[in-house]
Amino acid sequence: MRWFHRFGFSFVFVLGALAAAQAEPDALSIRLDQANRGADQCQLVFVLENGLETAFESLQAEVVLLTPESRVLRLSLLDFQSLPANGLRVRSFNFAGLDCNDVGRVLFNAMGSCAPVDASACTAALTVSSAIEIEVLQ
Numbered sequence: 001m002r003w004f005h006r007f008g009f010s011f012v013f014v015l016g017a018l019a020a021a022q023a024e025p026d027a028l029s030i031r032l033d034q035a036n037r038g039a040d041q042c043q044l045v046f047v048l049e050n051g052l053e054t055a056f057e058s059l060q061a062e063v064v065l066l067t068p069e070s071r072v073l074r075l076s077l078l079d080f081q082s083l084p085a086n087g088l089r090v091r092s093f094n095f096a097g098l099d100c101n102d103v104g105r106v107l108f109n110a111m112g113s114c115a116p117v118d119a120s121a122c123t124a125a126l127t128v129s130s131a132i133e134i135e136v137l138q
Helices: 002-021 119-125
Strands: 028-038 041-050 056-066 072-083 088-096 105-111 126-130 135-137
Touching: 028 088, 028 135, 041 072, 072 088, 105 119, 105 126, 119 126, 126 135
Parallel strands: 028 126, 105 135
Antiparallel strands: 028 041, 041 088, 056 072, 056 105
């Protein structure tokens, strides 16, 4: 019984951690991780995680940068490049002439190229989030 108390708790904890790690196995997740101010530019850094068995040769998204009041600042096509199956990548984009303090929201308006799958399959698998104060919408 003493063994169970010592190791049983650890076993349950490990099982819980594994279940949490596998919570979204069939998802393509994009998280806004940083917004860095530079000389007359704003750099947005995204973390992409592919929970799919499909490797993406190219991955693009039409993104709208909005003010906190939802006024359009920029409409851009972001090229996230390739993303391996069950892989993780970090990509950054510089927006010249834009102050990061003006960005209140980032809207993933539509998925572009998602080779080798079509944009609708990409959109269905996509989840977006933010690790910073800028809201990310889909």
